[in-house]
Amino acid sequence: MENTKLRNWAICFVLVSTFIMVNSTWSASEIAGQGHTWKDGSEIYSKICAYCHEERVGPRILKRKLPSDYIQGIVRSGRRAMPAFRSSEIDDESLAKLAEFISKN
Numbered sequence: 873m874e875n876t877k878l879r880n881w882a883i884c885f886v887l888v889s890t891f892i893m894v895n896s897t898w899s900a901s902e903i904a905g906q907g908h909t910w911k912d913g914s915e916i917y918s919k920i921c922a923y924c925h926e927e928r929v930g931p932r933i934l935k936r937k938l939p940s941d942y943i944q945g946i947v948r949s950g951r952r953a954m955p956a957f958r959s960s961e962i963d964d965e966s967l968a969k970l971a972e973f974i975s976k977n
């Protein structure tokens with residue numbers, strides 16, 4: 873009886889640690905890809921940002937008229953649970969288009 877309990881805890885522990893490991897290796901470059909060229913702001917939004925910002929991980933960012941500079945700053949430096957995106961993932965020009973798309977939609 874005790875052994876079964878212990879084994880269940882062990883299994884639970886392994887599952888939780890695996891889950892944490894998998895999550896911590898999640899990186900922006902996996903979804904953004906290195907050196908990928910983006911078509912426009914709406915493509916970046918739907919392929920990267922919507923992953924969290926439409927799924928209640930992060931706050932809504934559309935329809936809030938957030939200033940473009942503010943958006944670009946957060947994307948480059950990250951903010952708590954939000955990862956930072958480097959220019960190898962979203963280049964400056966694409967980031968400007970993305971920020972404009974978000975502040976106007």
Ligand code: HEC
Nearest residue numbers: 920921923924929930931933943946947951952953954955
């Ligand atoms: C892995 C999930 C995730 C991804 C991907 C992500 N964000 Fe975020 N974002 C968050 C979270 C969580 C917050 C809230 C951070 C906090 O605690 O303040 C946030 C906050 C923000 C804010 C501040 C919102 C406010 O209310 O002031 C902006 C702007 C933002 N993100 C833009 C973006 C953009 C643009 C992208 C796409 C390039 C993006 N985020 C991708 C999770 C994410």
